[in-house]
Amino acid sequence: MSEATFRPAAPDDVPALHRLIESAYRGDSAKAGWTHEADLLDGQRTDEAELRDILTDASRVILLAEVEGVLTGCVQVADQGQGLSYLGLLTVDPGRQAGGLGRLLIDAAEAEAAARFAATRMEMTVIRQRAELIAWYERRGYGLTGETRPFPVDDERFGLPRTRELEFVVLEKTL
Template sequence: MSEVVFRAATLDDVAALHPLIERAYRGDTAKVGWTHEADLLFDTRISAEELSALIADPDRVVLLAYRDDVLIGCVQVARASEDLAYLGMLTVEPTQQAFGLGRRLLAAAEAKAVSRFGARRMEMTVINRRAELIAWYERRGYGPTGETRPFPVDPPRPELDFVVLEKAL
């Protein structure tokens, strides 16, 4: 397998990045992989406008992963506080899952949180009903904080909430 190259996203990447995120999280294409939310949620994961705003925000970085000049993954890192970064939108092309790219994206995000934001801790939120995904993060050093946060949908869906996980960097 050829080398994976990481770089920060720019606004020029939105047209390629947006469909990757949608097919990894929603719809039948997502079901090829194991990290999807397609059985729980049916709306869009993120709009192109929201994605553009994330990329333009100086307190965030979206890292892209390429293999052979093909976009195969991404992850967002955001400054949350003086020593805390937030990890979100860890995305792997569904056909590329289970080959270690998620672990590599996670490591790249943690390194970027330290180098760009001076973070000493990283937190994330995972839908409470995603036990296999929570377990995957726990195997990588993230632990539950005991905090939960409401899932941001209207109308509210009480059966869904976020579990907050955190790791020291």
């Protein structure tokens, strides 16, 4: 893999960012990679309005990964206060998964959380049914906290669940 560069997303990036996220999380294109949710959810993962809201919120940032000028991944970092940041929307182009970019995005997100928000801990939520992905995060140093949070099964902005049994598990890592 060529060297990835990282930068904060800007409003002009939203259309391409939205396409990337949808391609990695939903539909047949997502099944080219191993981290998709296409077997659990239909519909959208996010929309351009939500992405624009993130970009205008000083407590959140989306970092873009580009390889040779092409958008290949992203990750959101959000300040939760009291030294805690949240990692979300970790996305790697399905055709480039398993090449190490996800690890680099996590490293960039953790560094950004520490530098921008003075975070000493990072948390994330993962759908409980995604055991392989949870195990991957555990290998990156994240541990299950025992906490669960409800999945918004009745909010179409986050997808159309194929089962109502979805819930999030919370993982955390000390930075």
